[in-house]
Amino acid sequence: MSTPMFGRLLPxxxxxxxxxxxxxxxxxxxxxxxxWTRFSQRSFSSGSASYVKKYxxxxxxxxxxxxxxxxxxxxTEYAAKALGDVVYVELPEIGLEVAKGDTIGAVESVKxxxxxxxxxxxxxxxxxxxxxxxxxxxxxxxxADGWLAKIEVSDTAELDGLMSxxxxxxxxxx
Amino acid sequence: xxxxxxxxxxxxxxxxxxxxxxxAPRRELSSLINSAAQAPQSSRLSTQQRYAQPQHQCRSTPxxxxxxxxGQSTTVSPRRAAxxxxxxxxxxxxxxxxxxxxTSLGAKMVPFANYAMPLEYPDLSHRESHLWTRTNASxxxxxxxxxxxxxxxxxxxxxxxxxxxxxxxxxxxxxxxSCLLNKNGGIVDDTVITRIGKDSFYFVTNAGCRxxxxxxxxxxxxxxxxxxxxxxxxxxxxILDHHALVALQGPAAASVLQSLVYNDTEDENYDTSxxxxxxxxxxxxQLTLPESGMNTPxxxxxxxxxxxxxxxxxxxxxxxxxxxxxxTSIAKALTADSSKVRxxxxxxxxxxxxxxxxxxxxHDLNDTITPPVASLGWLVGKSRRVENPxxxxxxxxxxxxxxxxxxxxxxxxxGFLVEKGPAARxxxxxxxxxxxxxxxxxxTSGLPSPSMDGQNIAMGYVKNGFHKKGTKVGxxxxxxxxxxxxxxxxxxxSKFYRP
Numbered sequence: 001m002s003t004p005m006f007g008r009l010l011p012x013x014x015x016x017x018x019x020x021x022x023x024x025x026x027x028x029x030x031x032x033x034x035x036w037t038r039f040s041q042r043s044f045s046s047g048s049a050s051y052v053k054k055y056x057x058x059x060x061x062x063x064x065x066x067x068x069x070x071x072x073x074x075x076t077e078y079a080a081k082a083l084g085d086v087v088y089v090e091l092p093e094i095g096l097e098v099a100k101g102d103t104i105g106a107v108e109s110v111k112x113x114x115x116x117x118x119x120x121x122x123x124x125x126x127x128x129x130x131x132x133x134x135x136x137x138x139x140x141x142x143x144a145d146g147w148l149a150k151i152e153v154s155d156t157a158e159l160d161g162l163m164s165x166x167x168x169x170x171x172x173x174x
Numbered sequence: 175x176x177x178x179x180x181x182x183x184x185x186x187x188x189x190x191x192x193x194x195x196x197x198a199p200r201r202e203l204s205s206l207i208n209s210a211a212q213a214p215q216s217s218r219l220s221t222q223q224r225y226a227q228p229q230h231q232c233r234s235t236p237x238x239x240x241x242x243x244x245g246q247s248t249t250v251s252p253r254r255a256a257x258x259x260x261x262x263x264x265x266x267x268x269x270x271x272x273x274x275x276x277t278s279l280g281a282k283m284v285p286f287a288n289y290a291m292p293l294e295y296p297d298l299s300h301r302e303s304h305l306w307t308r309t310n311a312s313x314x315x316x317x318x319x320x321x322x323x324x325x326x327x328x329x330x331x332x333x334x335x336x337x338x339x340x341x342x343x344x345x346x347x348x349x350x351x352s353c354l355l356n357k358n359g360g361i362v363d364d365t366v367i368t369r370i371g372k373d374s375f376y377f378v379t380n381a382g383c384r385x386x387x388x389x390x391x392x393x394x395x396x397x398x399x400x401x402x403x404x405x406x407x408x409x410x411x412x413i414l415d416h417h418a419l420v421a422l423q424g425p426a427a428a429s430v431l432q433s434l435v436y437n438d439t440e441d442e443n444y445d446t447s448x449x450x451x452x453x454x455x456x457x458x459x460q461l462t463l464p465e466s467g468m469n470t471p472x473x474x475x476x477x478x479x480x481x482x483x484x485x486x487x488x489x490x491x492x493x494x495x496x497x498x499x500x501x502t503s504i505a506k507a508l509t510a511d512s513s514k515v516r517x518x519x520x521x522x523x524x525x526x527x528x529x530x531x532x533x534x535x536x537h538d539l540n541d542t543i544t545p546p547v548a549s550l551g552w553l554v555g556k557s558r559r560v561e562n563p564x565x566x567x568x569x570x571x572x573x574x575x576x577x578x579x580x581x582x583x584x585x586x587x588x589g590f591l592v593e594k595g596p597a598a599r600x601x602x603x604x605x606x607x608x609x610x611x612x613x614x615x616x617x618t619s620g621l622p623s624p625s626m627d628g629q630n631i632a633m634g635y636v637k638n639g640f641h642k643k644g645t646k647v648g649x650x651x652x653x654x655x656x657x658x659x660x661x662x663x664x665x666x667x668s669k670f671y672r673p
Contacts, residue, residue, distance in 0.1 A: 084294070084521070087628055088595070088596055088597065088622065106652065109300065110301055110521070110621050110624055111300055111525070111621065113596065113597060113599060
């Protein structure tokens with residue numbers, strides 16, 4: 001996975017191999033300078049991409065493991081930054097069966113609490129215990145050590161409806 | 175009575191010329207007051223919502239709402255509008271005279287009461303900024319608050335009809351926390367009222383209540399004057415737009431401010447020592463700006479605040495209709511030593527005031543709540559607690575009855591300490607653990623207290639009978655009931671500077 005900072009400093013760099021698909025879909029909406037940046041960076045980014053990492057409008061991410069059916073869920077860099085210091089994390093119980101969009105936990109800063117919604121349906125197989133003792137881990141690496149839960153995805157096709165990194169970056173900048 | 179008397183910014187306004195004009199490069203200000211709006215501009219803010227207030231009004235929302243939550247949003251913002259300081263909705267927001275300074279510092283700006291206001295600054299996180307205020311000092315831009323000047327022969331009597339305070343007992347340069355009351359005794363807004371002269375008052379009201387307050391005051395004034403035969407010249411009301419207002423709060427505030435106060439050696443009778451400026455009083459003082467060596471005009475400096483710390487609020491008048499330059503210079507002078515004073519935003523302001531047990535209008539107070547129900551019975555002056563107060567104040571029958579027999583109140587505002595875990599935030603239900611979790615109240619503000627190592631604190635309203643300190647209750651946070659206990663406020667001891 002790319003480092004989070006890399007993603008923030010160069011938000012237009014696609015980190016996904018599915019880039020070619022999103023390019024054709026989204027390029028018509030993008031200003032030309034944007035496309036130029038992206039294409040010029042293509043060789044730079046292609047090596048570090050993971051197979052499927054998708055994003056939701058609610059600022060969660062899910063990344064599919066190599067086994068093709070277990071997904072790791074977390075909150076995005078952008079969300080972590082907007083939240084500020086995370087002081088409490090509520091994790092989903094292992095074994096919990098959830099449908100896409102269900103609340104599986106919450107992250108709280110001093111000023112607010114936000115629900116975490118699962119991007120896909122499935123069964124929770126693991127949660128990140130570290131966050132119970134060290135909730136600030138989310139701020140240090142929301143898309144790395146600060147992951148929230150693992151889910152056995154019931155229908156991987158649900159991932160197709162989510163945003164690519166590139167789409168999310170555009171969405172987030174709106 | 176709780177010791178937290180000053181929970182609202184005290185206002186200041188300079189209607190007076192510079193005290194020491196000989197050394198003041200600034201122009202006199204007397205004419206500038208005229209630039210302030212005199213009448214409610216009710217058409218201007220048609221979409222303003224009255225209770226647009228901070229933080230945690232979304233106690234638990236999807237992350238997509240977090241920008242909204244953190245940014246205390248007004249309805250003007252579309253779903254994610256607060257996400258950047260240049261979003262479309264923000265262009266329609268009003269700006270304080272310090273707006274450019276905030277953005278140059280990289281502050282995260284959010285919509286608040288129709289203003290673009292700083293939520294936090296890049297040098298300190300919310301939590302760090304909060305703790306910094308308690309250990310050093312912070313400066314807050316509170317220029318969005320509405321500053322009023324009310325003068326004239328009937329000003330005092332009018333104020334005594336719309337507030338429960340013994341306004342006639344306020345000495346010059348003293349102030350009192352008060353509230354505007356509707357006919358039912360409900361709190362229209364909280365305010366701090368200062369006597370500036372024999373028939374002259376300054377008061378500050380909440381930015382989020384602006385439109386409602388102005389309409390309320392106007393209609394009450396019409397009615398009052400009508401009852402007196404319309405002596406229109408006996409009350410003058412000015413809304414002091416274009417003034418800036420900054421709050422300097424924290425243990426280092428006094429020494430930092432004192433170092434800037436101009437001491438006129440030719441006027442030894444004028445006390446420029448802050449040692450004698452106690453909590454709840456104010457004084458006209460000039461500051462010397464180190465950068466230019468120039469003096470400011472006289473500024474109304476009030477020892478008050480909304481954090482529970484010792485501190486000051488400084489009203490900065492406009493020059494040629496604009497306070498930007500003067501306010502920026504003063505703010506830079508106050509923050510010159512970053513080991514002492516840092517900028518703080520709405521985030522820290524909200525957590526600080528909650529620790530201090532202070533109410534936030536639109537959350538902890540609204541116009542259906544009377545002062546006694548809000549545990550603010552102490553706002554009602556002793557001389558006003560009689561059968562026929564003179565003049566009568568709005569809702570006096572209801573309010574005085576509640577004060578005389580508290581058991582008649584259906585509920586009241588109290589503080590809570592909540593068990594470790596998720597915070598109990600606004601809207602959370604308070605339940606009776608011994609009776610099948612029957613709902614007995616609701617939380618109006620709550621968060622993990624930065625000063626108490628993350629201890630969850632809250633305030634809210636509970637049924638009469640559950641309001642005593644130590645009473646065990648449950649608070650529903652998402653799907654779980656958390657244990658909580660009624661606790662005294664303030665949660666963090668106030669450090670007001672008193673004689």
